Amino acid sequence: MLTIEGLTKRYGALVVLDNISLTIERGEIVSVIGPSGGGKTTLLRMIDLLEPADRGEMTLGDLVVDLKRPGKKTTLAVRRRIGFVFQQFNLFSHRTVKENILDALIYGHGYAKPEAEKRAAEVIAMVDLEDKTDAYPITLSGGQAQRAAIARAIAPSPDLLILDEPTSALDPELTGEVIAVIKALATQGMTMLLVTHHIGLARELADRVLVLDAGRFIEEGPVANVLEHPQTDRTRSFLERVRNLWR
């Protein structure tokens, strides 16, 4: 459903992504792990066309995208097929939980008001935030805010859901409620690309794990293989350092 070929991104002399290729099948959950500064977030931003790449081509369903110069129309089409969950939630702070979702549907996806209302109620129930429907983001806990952000991202039924360290900005006791929502989405067959430091989450959910380090995938394969029998020293030492996040 998604393929990327030859994705390269430099910031000045620093090569952040070095000729990356990636394929994700429909219904698959792919997790990207790796040390900070390895290029994980940049990779996700390139896929959602939030930043231009230096080189690279992507196909998303029937869309063929030049990642360097995607063009306005294609950019909009790609973003409307992808749901993006940010580490810092990034809810619209002047809008309530429900308005955040309605706005995304109405202005981002051209829904009519009644359909948007119906869909918003559905996703709010899905993330268990009925009691916070009319709350403003500033009044929410981190876990509630992230669940609201997930609801906003999945409301338009995206083909692919990208999650950028969805639990990293949360207090440890609040990660559980967000993880529960992500797991529920996984059982519904949502295609996901998940960047996380939470190895336990990757192990539980992902069909496939990729290790991104210094702009290259240094390891790739089924979860059990990569996590239990890493082939490279770099992966081994990375997994060792984040061992406390395995559970």
Add this chain to the structure above:
Amino acid sequence: MPESGVFFGTLQQVLRGLPYTLLLTFVPLAFAFLPGLWFGWLRAKKSVVGSRLVGAYVTLFRSLPLVLQMLFAYSWLPSLLASFVRARAWDIDVFSISPIYYALIVLFLNTVAALSEVFRAAFSAVSRHEVEAALAVGYKKRQAFFRVWLPQAVTYALPNLASATVNLVRQSSLAYLMTVPEMTARARMAAGLTFDTITAYAALLLSYVVLCFVIDTIYDVVYARVIRKMTGTLRYRGT
């Protein structure tokens, strides 16, 4: 102590200048709002050319004393205009144009500079991540600007907008140099008649204090309302 009769008589004279003071405040403010907003946005998004040009403009007007600008405009603009009109053989008597227009132009240009700084700060205060999130959920750039960036920026601008407005009230006093009959000019006239300078200036002082207090209060009330609506809680604390 001055007699209260003299004081109130003088105050009445001063208040006859109030319409001019209000005119000199709110007309430049109204006209400067959109240019200031636009300039502030160019500065906040760091557009290369726009930001530099606006920056130079702001620096220029911040570094010129308003008195100097007023005197310059009053003595130079009419003669410039006159030679322009003469060159085209138009039948307009430039020197019969009310000086209030020159004062309005000077205040307008200064207010554009002031507001572009106000809005630059306000636009910068909005989280760029929220604007990006809007793009990620499928907004066009224009929608992200009008639905996420602008509404929050205008809210954040309100307290500084209050300062800018009060500043403008005070700056408008310099229009007396151009013989515009606003409050300061009226006070000087009254002082000239009664020879009671202290009383005249006391009445003027009181007028400015009350006027600025009223303007500040209006902004405070509006800001508190908007913030309460925006956040769902009253997080506002008066200054």
